[in-house]
Amino acid sequence: MIKNYLKTSALAAAILFSGNVMAQDSTSSATYLKPFSSGNSFRTWSVGFNGGVLSPVVPFGKNDFTTWKADLGYGGYIKKQIIPAFGIQANFLAGKLKADNSEPLGNGTSLNSPFASYVTKLEYSGSLSGNLSLGNIYWMHRQNVIQPYLTAGAGIMSYTTKLTTTSGEQVDYKPGDNIRELFIPVGAGMKFVLSKGVNLDLGYTMNFVDADNVDGYPNIPQNDKFSFAHIGLEFALGPKSKPQLATYNPVAAMEADYISRNASLREELAAERANNAQRMAEINAEWKKFLNDADKDGVSDHFDKCPDTPAGIQVDGAGCPLQITVNNPVKVIVTEEDKRVVAEAIRNLEFDFGKASIRSTSFESLDRVAGILVNKNFSLQLAGHTDNVGNDASNMKLSKDRAESVKSYLVSKGANPSRISATGFGEGQPIASNKTESGRQQNRRVEFTLY
Incomplete structure (x- = not known):
């Protein structure tokens, strides 16, 4: 079982690495809107399709069979983004879960079980979960956005299980209608922006079933679990001119808005300084004509109506000799x-x-x-x-x-x-x-x- 788990982990790591390379080679750019833009400025609906490794184990807990098998799983989702950091999505998943007892237990002994293997066909699983983005990471001058995220929710799964006994006989577990169980999906992953409306989705989800029936052998008093490591594409719905709300970074938008406003203010200030410099030059040229005073009487030639006043003569504001009239004051006497x-x-x-x-x-x-x-x-x-x-x-x-x-x-x-x-x-x-x-x-x- 450990060997198979390591193989699956290596496969998932390879998928993640290949996705990372694809994202690094992309040339998409993030679109910035002004801070506090209205919700209808963004694309908030999206659909996703994915495929990957479906296995009947998670990294912890015990299982009823010693050796699990990796198989192909496929699914999709519809998501509504509420705010940049949180969205709600409806998920679908289908595929097969396989395991057998071909390998002994860790102590070298064989598992005492009447069954040699099982195959569970996951007809469908539907769940509603919340998607919490941990941040929008911008690389290379805001090219190629990375979104780490966490998901958790609840849903219903429908499946059928076939068992093979140690004697080679195949039997159906609970023949008749499909078995339906509640399950809790909890996952994590990363999304990479490939273009303005397309994201590469890499993730891993652990599904906890509310029963011990998935493998058809309720032996260990512990509910069954299965996992899904996937790679897929997410497509944003809506006008191409609008950015995705999920990839919108409010902090980066505020920074971009600040830089834009700062540049605009600098341009306005430079233009104002140029206008002021020109105006000051005009004022200085205009002022020079007021500085000339040919007869040195203290009145500028521009205002001097008597420009040839002799030196030492007191003048009025018009530059003409001052006429002084002395009036003898009348003394008032109260008798x-x-x-x-x-x-x-x-x-x-x-x-x-x-x-x-x-x-x-x-x-x-x-x-x-x-x-x-x-x-x-x-x-x-x-x-x-x-x-x-x-x-x-x-x-x-x-x-x-x-x-x-x-x-x-x-x-x-x-x-x-x-x-x-x-x-x-x-x-x-x-x-x-x-x-x-x-x-x-x-x-x-x-x-x-x-x-």
């Missing part, structure tokens, strides 16, 4: 009479309660203040104040409104509005106590400052 008129206006100034409207009893004295402003062109500062009755915001607004009301009255009498300022201070600057009515009366005021 005692003026102060008396203002003080009287302050004493007589009254507003309606809680309002900014001026009572008519205040008009006469305000008229005299307006006359001073008109005749002597004085400036006047008005400052409105209130007591602490009410909230701060309303008092601030009332003081401002009353000062503005006085200003409006004076302007209506001919005073220059640009020489009158009106400000409200609310209750913040009292001149008497707000605890008494007389004090609050004093705090409700508009102050006049003449200057």
